Amino acid sequence: xxxxxxLSFDGESLERLSELVRQLHSMDGPVxxxxxxxxxxxxxxxxxxxxxxxxxxxxxxxxxLLDQAVLNLFxxxxxxxxxxxxxxxxxTRAMSRALVDHARAHxxxxxxxxxxxxxxxxxxxxxxRHDVTAERVHDAIEALRVCRPESAWLVLQLHHFAGLTWEExxxxxxxxxxxxxxxxxxxRDYLRQALG
Numbered sequence: 001x002x003x004x005x006x007l008s009f010d011g012e013s014l015e016r017l018s019e020l021v022r023q024l025h026s027m028d029g030p031v032x033x034x035x036x037x038x039x040x041x042x043x044x045x046x047x048x049x050x051x052x053x054x055x056x057x058x059x060x061x062x063x064x065l066l067d068q069a070v071l072n073l074f075x076x077x078x079x080x081x082x083x084x085x086x087x088x089x090x091x092t093r094a095m096s097r098a099l100v101d102h103a104r105a106h107x108x109x110x111x112x113x114x115x116x117x118x119x120x121x122x123x124x125x126x127x128x129r130h131d132v133t134a135e136r137v138h139d140a141i142e143a144l145r146v147c148r149p150e151s152a153w154l155v156l157q158l159h160h161f162a163g164l165t166w167e168e169x170x171x172x173x174x175x176x177x178x179x180x181x182x183x184x185x186x187x188r189d190y191l192r193q194a195l196g
Contacts, residue, residue: 013038014084018172021081027074036070043069043091046162050095060102068098085172088164089157093141096161100138140194148190151175151183156191159184 009017020035027036047065054060060068072094073079081087145153154173158164166184170177 009038009042014171018084021084021087024081024087025078027070042088046088046092047095049163050092050099050161054099060099065095065098068101069094072097083173085154085158085169085174088162088172089154092157092161096138096141137195140191143194144187144190148186149183151179152186152190155180155183156187 017035017038020031020038023031024035026032043066044062047062047069051060051062051065069091073090079090081090141153141156144156151173155169158169158172159166164172166177166180169175169180173180175183
């Protein structure tokens with residue numbers, strides 16, 4: 001499967017990555033080494049895409065964002081990744097968290113004037129008022145994860161933050177395309193209400 005915005009792996013690689021991700025428990029060891037060697041290009045692409053949405057004077061570099069996201073992935077309680085889609089969603093969430101943490105550190109949680117705010121994502125901007133900060137968007141997405149079906153949060157992460165199509169999301173999550181669209185509708189409606 002390969003698109004301009006989605007995962008760029010052939011079927012064999014996708015199958016191997018899916019096998020490895022279920023065995024991935026830490027950043028160390030042969031499983032992690034093989035997994036990250038295969039996926040690092042996709043993770044860098046996601047990090048570059050996320051940074052392109054930030055303000056031009058953003059100081060975080062692609063490698064720094066990726067390093068911080070990987071550290072966020074494995075800090076705290078061990079995560080058992082069920083599917084490659086689950087890993088990609090958690091990785092994009094870790095990137096979002098790294099960006100929010102970076103923004104908090106550089107802006108000391110001060111409310112910024114509208115012309116100084118960091119754009120977070122085109123989707124969020126299309127549904128949010130102009131005074132929505134990255135921190136508020138992050139909080140709304142976290143609330144979505146807690147109070148709605150996990151599939152809604154997962155589809156949001158994979159579609160708008162990882163750039164996967166409905167069909168690609170269905171393939172990596174083992175959901176049907178109509179199920180993916182239904183989960184998307186739940187996420188979209190929740191965020192409209194939370195941010196609107």
